[in-house]
Amino acid sequence: GQSLEQPSEVTAVEGAIVQINCTYQTSGFYGLSWYQQHDGGAPTFLSYNALDGLEETGRFSSFLSRSDSYGYLLLQELQMKDSASYFCAVREAAGNKLTFGGGTRVLVKP
């Protein structure tokens, strides 16, 4: 089976940097994804890491360390619109199912 842990809530001010950590235990691992979900909305894809290292997409970056079963999502230059829940999700080896973490609620204050 799979289990993922991430903090439940983070609060920061506009312009700040937030790091959301995700640790996972899995019987098989193919990659780590991150999804964003605004209140009342549907999850949308942000980033994916299959190999160790950092992937950068604009203000958002994601990191993976397979040996540590650990990843993080880095939100830079925070904006009010970044207030949302962020979910890490493990993709099983040789499959296309995702197992999601419980989500981290990010609250951006002025």
Added chain:
Amino acid sequence: NAGVTQTPKFQVLKTGQSMTLQCAQDMNHNSMYWYRQDPGMGLRLIYYSASEGTTDKGEVPNGYNVSRLNKREFSLRLESAAPSQTSVYFCASSESNLEGTDTQYFGPGTRLTVL
């Protein structure tokens, strides 16, 4: 392209009633999924279909059935609704490629309340 569509958007049922949630995608994706999301929690996989003609149980399949009607459509049925099934239900689809991200695209959700 509409992406992933779900009907209905909202539904209230009484305990013991049955209903079917509909999902369709126009992206020619092979795989489709049904998740439930309880307040303040993550998504839990109910059932998925890796390709047309196949379905498999996810983490929380009890009390649900699914049908992959064709490549586009994947329905979720509650035969005898229970208050514990009050939740938001999301349908998703993906290409199911073995390389790359295999991004899942989600529908807008169905908000179901069982009284």
